[in-house]
Every structure is written in structure tokens, then in C-alpha cells.
Amino acid sequence: MRILVTGGAGFIGSNFIVYMLNKHADCKIFNVDLLTYSGNLNNLIKVENNPNYKFIKADIANRTEVNQIFKLGIDAVVNFAAESHVDRSIMAPDIFVKTNVLGTQVLLEEARLNKVSKFVQISTDEVYGSLGEEGFFNEETPLLPNSPYSASKAGGDFLVRAYYETYGLPTVITRCSNNYGPFQFPEKLIPLIIVNALSEKAIPIYGDGLYIRDWLYVEDHCSAIDLVLNRGVNGEVYNIGGNNERTNLQLAKTVLRELSKPETMIQFVQDRPGHDRRYGIDSKKIRSQLGWNPMYDFETGIRNTIHWYLQNQDWWKDIEAGEYRNYYLKQYGTRMSVNQ
Numbered sequence: 001m002r003i004l005v006t007g008g009a010g011f012i013g014s015n016f017i018v019y020m021l022n023k024h025a026d027c028k029i030f031n032v033d034l035l036t037y038s039g040n041l042n043n044l045i046k047v048e049n050n051p052n053y054k055f056i057k058a059d060i061a062n063r064t065e066v067n068q069i070f071k072l073g074i075d076a077v078v079n080f081a082a083e084s085h086v087d088r089s090i091m092a093p094d095i096f097v098k099t100n101v102l103g104t105q106v107l108l109e110e111a112r113l114n115k116v117s118k119f120v121q122i123s124t125d126e127v128y129g130s131l132g133e134e135g136f137f138n139e140e141t142p143l144l145p146n147s148p149y150s151a152s153k154a155g156g157d158f159l160v161r162a163y164y165e166t167y168g169l170p171t172v173i174t175r176c177s178n179n180y181g182p183f184q185f186p187e188k189l190i191p192l193i194i195v196n197a198l199s200e201k202a203i204p205i206y207g208d209g210l211y212i213r214d215w216l217y218v219e220d221h222c223s224a225i226d227l228v229l230n231r232g233v234n235g236e237v238y239n240i241g242g243n244n245e246r247t248n249l250q251l252a253k254t255v256l257r258e259l260s261k262p263e264t265m266i267q268f269v270q271d272r273p274g275h276d277r278r279y280g281i282d283s284k285k286i287r288s289q290l291g292w293n294p295m296y297d298f299e300t301g302i303r304n305t306i307h308w309y310l311q312n313q314d315w316w317k318d319i320e321a322g323e324y325r326n327y328y329l330k331q332y333g334t335r336m337s338v339n340q
């Protein structure tokens, strides 16, 4: 199968490419990525010389560029390419609409004209909105996005649905909970805690710290996408969750304990506007219909992740030296006092 993977230099996309090339000798992957601030070809060093792997720098929202890529002969598309950080979407929503909505539509249109056999849209549980203390999101839960990020992902999902209903494009949507693992850009909570702790910097926790996320180890997410790509039923949505709900405060304390750092590094800071209180995923459908099961419990996953950041300090120190550090100071410098 000749698979177009978009956003393959990002966190989940790069993990997916490595997973697929290790698992399937017969797949050829075309990785299309614009290499924005969070895209990093160093994530793909393990596969860069693999004859079944090819990188192409391009913007999924640019029709001319995408049109050229489909001329290579594409059987299936897995669309990871997205602006994904909620805080950034609050500061600059425009680019989220461009990539997550327009970019998805451009891909769908070329996929339709080139008659691909599968289009997998990688989405998020954030499109469902926020939960209270009880209940879970299932695939029938109405979409009620609260941030510009989640609204843009919901827009992409609606277009995917429309291409299935209107043109019969063989689409499938996956909606995952919060991922963590190697190569995650340290603007997201888990790598931010690890990187700050290792750099002796305060750990910023928004609001009361009792916001809840359901954590999914990235390799388990990759195995789920592989199943959906090969056996997912067209027109369907599959939720993918880890059944590992933790408050942000619990999480920060767990990581600090693993690193033998004091809890006094935690600093409560001003809350995120429109902050979703809780995400909880019901993933019975993919488990019962496609036989997916996560391999990693949370304790193993978090230890692997911490170990990876300890072993790969050059990877994140490079990042810190660049745009990420400026972004961090710009955002938090005016909102809180952290002893940097």
C-alpha cells in the first residue's frame, strides 16, 4: 500500500511512520510535512534511509503542492497534519482554520479526484467538548468544541463526513484522547513537566489543577490507527482512549516523584480561557469491533517517556534554544510569575 502520511514530522505522525515501517514490509510511506515549529525530521532518523520512506516538504492547504503529491500514486491517506496546541489557538486562531479546515478539504478533494481507497482523519476527543465528573464521550456524543483548536478540528471532521456522504469517499475518523510518549513537543503538559523539572524550572499548572485528561501512550495510538486503516468501516468514527484519567496535579506529582524532584516546583498559574474540565473516552467500539487493546499501562508508559527525555536531552535542548522558548516567555511572562 502507498500511504500518504501528512504531518509525519510531528509527534504522533513520526511515531506512526516508524511503527508502520517496522511492522509492514509491504507499505511505502510518503511523509508530507510543512516543517513548522513542531515538525522535526530528527524524529525520523531511524527510517530516513529506508527505501520505503520518502519525505516531501509541502503545505496541505496548498492545492498545487498537494496535486503534485497525488501524482506519485497514493492508495491511502492518513491525515495527522494539524495545528494542535490549544493555547496557541487562543492566541492565533487563523492558522488553525487554515491548516485544520482548509488543509483537510484540499486533501479530501485530491483524494476524491484520485480515487484513494481509504482516507483516515486523525481527530481528537476535544471536538466533543467537556465532561463533568460522570460519563464518557462515545462516537454518538454531539460535537460541542470550546476552543478555536477543537472548533477547527470539528470543522475538518464535518468535511470528512460530508465527503463520505456526498461523494462516497471511503473515509474513517479516529478521535483520540491525550497522547504522550517520545518526541512530543514540550509545549504539551507531560513533556513540559519533564523538561522543566530537568531544567530546574517551575511547573506551571493552570487554575486549580483538577482538570482531568485521559492519557494514551502514543504507540498504542499508532496500533489503533493501523487497525482502522486496514479494517475500519467506511463512514465510521472510532474513539481511541487509554482509560487512564488523571488530574493535571496528580500527573505533575507523579512525574516529579519519578524524577526525585520536589513538589514545590509546582506553581499554580492563571487558568486557560474556556478550559475543558474533563475528557473521558469510551473506546468500546474499536475494542469490540476491531479487537484493539492498548499494550501500555500508564505507569510503564510514563516511565518510558521520562526515560526517553532523559536520554534525548539534545533533542529538546535544541528546541528550547529556538522558537519554543520565545513562545513560552511571550505567553507566560505576562500572565504569571514563575521563577524562571
Ligand SMILES: Cc1cn([C@H]2C[C@H](O)[C@@H](COP(=O)(O)OP(=O)(O)O[C@H]3O[C@H](C)C(=O)[C@H](O)[C@H]3O)O2)c(=O)[nH]c1=O
Pocket: 084, 085, 086, 087, 123, 124, 125, 126, 176, 177, 178, 179, 187, 188, 189, 190, 192, 204, 205, 206, 207, 211, 212, 213, 248, 272
Ligand atoms: C501546557 C499546560 C497545560 N496545562 C493543562 C491544560 C490541560 O488541562 C492539560 C493538558 O494540556 P495540553 O495543552 O497538554 O493538552 P490539551 O489541551 O488537553 O489538548 C491535547 O490533547 C487533545 C486530545 C488534543 O487534541 C490536543 O492536540 C492536545 O494538545 O494540562 C497546565 O496546567 N499547564 C501547562 O503548562
